[in-house]
Structures are given as structure tokens and as C-alpha cells.
Amino acid sequence: MANCLVAQSGGPTAVINASLAGVIRANQLNPVYEHVYGGINGIEGVLADKLYDLTNLPGRDIEILKQTPSSALGTCRYKMKRGQEADFKRVVEVMAAHDIEVLFYIGGNDSMDTVDALSEWAAANGAPQRFVGIPKTVDNDLVPVDHCPGFASAAKLANQIVHATYLDYAAYTRPEVFITEIMGRDAGWLAASCCVCGNVDLLILPEKPFDKEAFLAQVQKKIAEAGECYIVISEGARYADGTYISAGESKQDDGFAHAVLGGAGQTLKQIIVDSGIVPRGLVQDLSRATRSSNFAQSAVDVSEAYELGMSAHARSANPAFTAQVVGVQREMVDGRYNAKFFAGPASEFANFVKHFPEEWILPDYQGITEEALDYFRPLIEGEPKLVYENGIPATLVPFNQR
């Protein structure tokens, strides 16, 4: 009997480990593979032959794994580039050495591209190894899924913090603006989702060029009307010429040729204070807490992430199943949200960015349409019953630290 390998890549989420748990548990329920190995630190660990045997992870640990944030196997940002023959050969070599038939790769669009590239290479070189993608991303920017595991929990935390900080802000009489900055390099899904709680006065998305004067006019209006203005800004918000609002802040390269962003909120505050509309502003940058919010997991998100892991495992029993990614589509049953599971070619997931739809954006930074709210609402409902230890949700010791 052959073995399988699971690895995680890219930025962690609150539920990426639930997908890992799903693969492990599915194999305990139906042992398609003799061993389920975990690749330590993504493809880097595979290249370095660093594997961890997860086959017999106890049921209690699997439950705790579902509520452990971040990537329990460790992650990487190393990109397998087409044409780097040595890397492709090495992955297949390591897999062959351990009799590994299938690699499940949990990640975002870059990782789905890796699944596609590995499958392509294997087909072209007569290698029997197969490659299956399990999507995750807090950015929710993957096509062709309805949404992506990791996003809903991030959106739920964001709404909880926006609502709580709005109430904190609204308790004061002094004139000031409140700005919450949230992740979203190219797609404004997370920022837009913050409107669900009903406390966002103005919303700045990367999808709409930022017009400073038009925006300041809206701030002025909100302050004049209600004495307050709660603003949510996506880290990737930019001017018409493509310059990020955060430009001027120091940048670090994350090795993937994307600019590392940060500071849009602080820069925006300065713009508003300089305009003289209000003398002060407060900035809350949700930063990393957004994506690792295991204390604010969405029940829908955890279930879907777990079940996508199970689905990938079960589908992989078909020896023709390769270069595929599993995903969720939405169907409405009696007016209620229902997840429909499917699988599609990795090439359709890779290297595309699904933007927040133009037609869901209200003019003048006024937020999003009812249709958009209806899209978000069912995703953030429901709270899993968490196991606590010492006042915080219990977590597993990461496998890359064992």
C-alpha cells in the first residue's frame, strides 16, 4: 500500500490545520494510504526530506488540531518555478523514496500553481506521482470557488473587532476619526466583509482608485452629520496611478515579488488630520491577528476546511485524480446557505486574483450593497465549541517544533 504526503504553504489561517486534520482523519476512517506524512515547512521540507508521520494522530489531537491556528506543519514562501528542473526532480525523488503516491498541498493561488506545475512535470516525465490542491487564503481571492477556507474566520474576527472598537470610539464626545486597517493586498474581500456589523461609515478597497479629495469630502460630511466617522481601509488601497496609500512606509520583500504592505491606516490618518477636518485620529491595524484568530473561528469555516481535507483524500483514491483542487460552491436550499463540494483543474485556481465585484461597491466609499452583505453573512455565523486550557483555546505543539 502506498503513502500520501500533506504540506502547507503561504500565509497561515485560523483553519488551515482543519484541512490537515480532515486528511488525517479521512485516512483513519478509510485507510487508502498506509502512512499519512506531513511535510515540514511546506515544499522546503519536502525538498529537504523532512517528513513527520501523522497517520495515527489520536482523535483528541485531531480535534485540537482543528482549533490550532497557523500552519502546524510550518509553512514556506519558497516558490517552485517552472523550469527549475532540479526542484521538480527532487520532489518526485523524495516522494518515490517514501513510496508516496499523492501530495496534498494546502495553500493559496501560488500553491495551486505549484500543484499544477508539479502535475505537469510528472506527466511530461512519466512520473506516477499525483498532486492535489486544498485551497486556503484569508484574502478570499481564489477563482473559481465561492469563497476560500480561512477567509470566513478572518472576516468574523474582523467584524468582532470593528464592532467592539466602534463602540469604544463611539463612547467619546471628542472629534476624531477611527481607522481600521486590514489585510488584502489586491482584493478587498476582508475589508468589505467588515460592513456586516453595520458600523463602517466609509470603506476604502483596492478595487476602486483612491481619490483623496472626494474621500475627504465624505469624511467631512460624516463628521458634520453624526460627529463620527469609522473608516475601514484595505492594506492594498491605492491611488489611480497605482501608488499604494501606504507608500512612503518602508517595505520589505517577501520573496514572492509582491510588495509587503502596511501603514495605509497611519498614512490615511495623517491625510485626514492634515486636512483639518478633525484634529485627531485613531488607527487599529488588525495585522497578523486577522488570520490566526482561533478564538474567533467561524463554525462554517472550520467545517468546510475540515471537509475539504476529507474530500481531497476521498477523491484521491481515484488513480486518475491529479492536478485537481477541491473547493466549495454555494447553493441556497430553502433560502439557506449550503456548501456544495467540487473539484476542478489546478490551472483554473492558479495565479488568478478574484477581485471584490465592482457592482457590489457603493459609490463614494459608502460601503457595500445588500447583495454583498447577503454573500458574507452566512459565512461568519456560528461558533465552534472550543476546548480551553489556561484561559486560551488549547492548541497542538506545531509539528515543525517537535
Place this chain on the structure above:
Amino acid sequence: MANCLVAQSGGPTAVINASLAGVIRANQLNPVYEHVYGGINGIEGVLADKLYDLTNLPGRDIEILKQTPSSALGTCRYKMKRGQEADFKRVVEVMAAHDIEVLFYIGGNDSMDTVDALSEWAAANGAPQRFVGIPKTVDNDLVPVDHCPGFASAAKLANQIVHATYLDYAAYTRPEVFITEIMGRDAGWLAASCCVCGNVDLLILPEKPFDKEAFLAQVQKKIAEAGECYIVISEGARYADGTYISAGESKQDDGFAHAVLGGAGQTLKQIIVDSGIVPRGLVQDLSRATRSSNFAQSAVDVSEAYELGMSAHARSANPAFTAQVVGVQREMVDGRYNAKFFAGPASEFANFVKHFPEEWILPDYQGITEEALDYFRPLIEGEPKLVYENGIPATLVPFNQR
């Protein structure tokens, strides 16, 4: 039958409304007062005669009020200064006009000073009005209590975010530091509490002068030993000469003659990167989310805040009870934490800052002692069962917005 008045002041917390709920509920259980009025926006609202009748708030609303963060009555930073006769006269006038016998003031040490000053003024001017303090502060810097309502929930959230972001950070192989900045102007209680989760490598408190070279040596050591270094810094951390680490960041005045801080984490990151130890660092500033974390309330904190409200109400039935503040002391019963309620003179609570004890600080930024951990642990244990609406904890519409 006379009436009473409750108002809230200073920075909100996750449980300041639980104390308000306690006063309202206690009067429903034993109607010592005909009406329980809420002062809108603290003493500002009292001066402006803006009151809201809370007497018959339904039981369900009282329960939701306990999980509503921020100050549901609104808050203020207006300070009643001794000698400003007009203000003192006006407060007593407004109280007399509404037949209000007792003012319950929920706030930090500045507010406890207001309780003291008002009581003093009333005694000196033969006014029969009485003044009672109910403490709150996320900073935990009040004497002579064991701890202060609001602190434990902030500490619980901080531990959840530190643990989650640590796991996120630890999933990567690249060399970088992670820095979490947290509130604490003059006292490092909140920053120190982050050590409970066990993920803090280095801790910078305002209580110990920051020595750049000594600190960098420790960063170097942690990176060399484990390849990682998770740092928690208090916003009020400073050099031996009193200069804040955050100095250089623009400051705004909050009207209370304290400097408004922010940016210690970013500044520290720059210091570390400039030193060449690691090429990059990540900064998470917990900012306002720290104190309004209704989704991460500590059960102990909610109970004690609520019961302190009840205790203040019950004790105030004694016509000699004035210029007093209620509080919690700690007793250990069979080795387990137990809250002991007491009341003491407002003058003992006012205008003192209780620092994190020197003897609980480990040398070389290594965190805190076991004794300190034992102090924190029981405070952050337990989670109240929250009522959710639309994916976030249900909250009441603030009374200052009705």
C-alpha cells in the same frame, strides 16, 4: 424615595458595562432608589443634565449589557479639578434637581479622585449628596485592590492574540523578530500578563529602564539559540532618562496631561533591524482591541465587575457610605483563587499608580517569575457563555446614542 445616578469615565473596558448592569439589577432586586439614572458621557453629561432612566431595563437587556464592551453610557476625559467651584456646585445642583442622593462613578484613578473631590466638596458645603466609586482600568494600576475590573479580559485577549500570532510567526523559517505592543502607560501589568501563554521570549516593561545594547544582546542570543524571538513591549517602555522608546512618533494630547503613546513596537523593530541581527520584523499593535474584547471576556472579570456594581449599590443603602470605593482583594481558599469584596476610602485609590512589582521581573528581559504567573493565571480562566447575533456577540445600543 430618593434616586441614584451612575456614570462611566475614562477609557472603556470589556466589562465596565457589567458594573453598570450590577447597579441596575441590584436596585431591581432591592429598590433602594426609586430611579436609577445613567449620566450620559460621564461627568460631562451630569454637568449638562443629560440623564437616561435605567431603572426598568429588562432582564434580557441587562444580560446583553454584561457582554457589551465600551461604555454604554458614553465616557469623557473631562476632569473635575479641585477649586473649580462652578463644576462642583453644578453637579450637586443637578443631583438635587432630580432628587439624586448617590452618584456611582465607574472609572480609573482619575475618576476615583473625582469621587474623593466631590465628597470633600459636599462635606465642606453641607450638601447631603454622596459619592461612591466603582473601579475599572485595563492598566490594573489601582491601589489598594488586588486587581481591577477590565484588566483580566484585556489580559485574556492579549494572551489569545500573542499565542495565535506566535504560532503564525513560528510557522516560518525565515529570520525575523515578532513584536507585540500593548497598552500600559506607566504600569506593565498588561504586557507582563502576556507571559502566561508561554510564548514570550523577551519582555519590555515601563518599570525597567530600557538598555538598548543589553536588550539587543538578548535578541541576538535568542535568534542564535532558537532562530526566533517573540517580543512583547509595553507602550510606555522607556530609556533610563525617561524618554519613551516611541519618542519621535507624533503625539496628541488627550486633555489629561499624559502623553498619548504609540509606536514603541515600530520603533523597536527599526532598532533591531538597524542592528543587523535580523533583516526583518513584524509588529502587531493590539491598540484599542485590547480593552474592548467582548469576544474574549474573562468569566472571572465579568462576574467581579457585575458584583462590584451590586456591592456598591447595597453598601450605599447605609446613609454614612460616601467617599468610598468598592474593590476586590484576593484570598486563596484550599489553594484556589477567591475574590473578597471590600470598600475603602476614595483617597486611597486616587492618583496613585501601582507598578508591576520589581521582584516579579526576571533580569535581562526574560519575562516574569512563577509568582507573577500565579497571580495572573486565575484571572484569565473561564469564558462566559455569550449570546451571538449575526456572527458577533450581541450588544446593546449605547444609551448615549438613543
